Amino acid sequence: MSLLPLAFEWPPATTVEVVFDEARIRNRVDELAAAISTDYVGHDLVMIGILKGAYVFTCDLSRALSIPAVVDFASISRYRRAPDQREVRITHNVEADLQGKDVLLVEDIIDTGLTLHYLVQEFGRRGPQSMALCSLLDRPDLRLADTQLDYTGFEVSDEFLVGYGLDFREQYRNLPYIGRLAL
Ligand code: IMP
Numbered sequence: 271m272s273l274l275p276l277a278f279e280w281p282p283a284t285t286v287e288v289v290f291d292e293a294r295i296r297n298r299v300d301e302l303a304a305a306i307s308t309d310y311v312g313h314d315l316v317m318i319g320i321l322k323g324a325y326v327f328t329c330d331l332s333r334a335l336s337i338p339a340v341v342d343f344a345s346i347s348r349y350r351r352a353p354d355q356r357e358v359r360i361t362h363n364v365e366a367d368l369q370g371k372d373v374l375l376v377e378d379i380i381d382t383g384l385t386l387h388y389l390v391q392e393f394g395r396r397g398p399q400s401m402a403l404c405s406l407l408d409r410p411d412l413r414l415a416d417t418q419l420d421y422t423g424f425e426v427s428d429e430f431l432v433g434y435g436l437d438f439r440e441q442y443r444n445l446p447y448i449g450r451l452a453l
């Protein structure tokens with residue numbers, strides 16, 4: 271099979287400045303996985319990755335665990351009609367039974383916290399024994415909802431990041447590192 275030459279530069283090194291490189295992310299993911307593995311020994315852990323942003327983090331985190339876990343995903347979208355886009359709804363729900371389970375919600379980045387706040391309420395109705403929150407990135411300055419993270423990878427400032435699942439207009443998710451867009 272012959273491939274057409276790329277019409278754009280890949281990876282786009284000139285437009286993305288690395289903030290967290292692959293090694294740094296891997297080390298932190300391993301640390302988080304070790305902490306979660308210790309905390310959830312003997313529990314019925316169900317990890318729920320929030321699509322699409324958390325797909326890479328959820329995969330890597332789950333593979334670094336040393337305990338059994340059910341891995342599932344939910345997909346959300348924001349109501350476009352809402353003037354401030356603060357309303358969210360679930361467009362693909364988890365298939366796993368959450369009744370009596372120890373649920374760990376896995377996010378890519380927490381900004382206002384409104385998405386996670388909504389999901390905690392939604393999944394809370396399905397009777398889990400416990401619910402904890404894990405996000406690779408946390409931007410606490412922009413928090414609107416009272417959302418407390420149990421496991422945080424890195425705190426970040428108010429700059430737009432891409433890569434490792436994070437997108438800008440659906441691009442850059444498959445970069446192996448996290449960077450800032452220098453547009
Ligand atoms: P919030 O916490 O409800 O405000 O929403 C957080 C969501 O916004 C994340 O799950 C991402 O999908 C998206 N998001 C926030 N900041 C960034 C960013 O810097 N790059 C890419 N997506 C972002």
Ligand code: MG
Pocket residue numbers: 320321322323324377378379
């Ligand atoms: Mg997201």
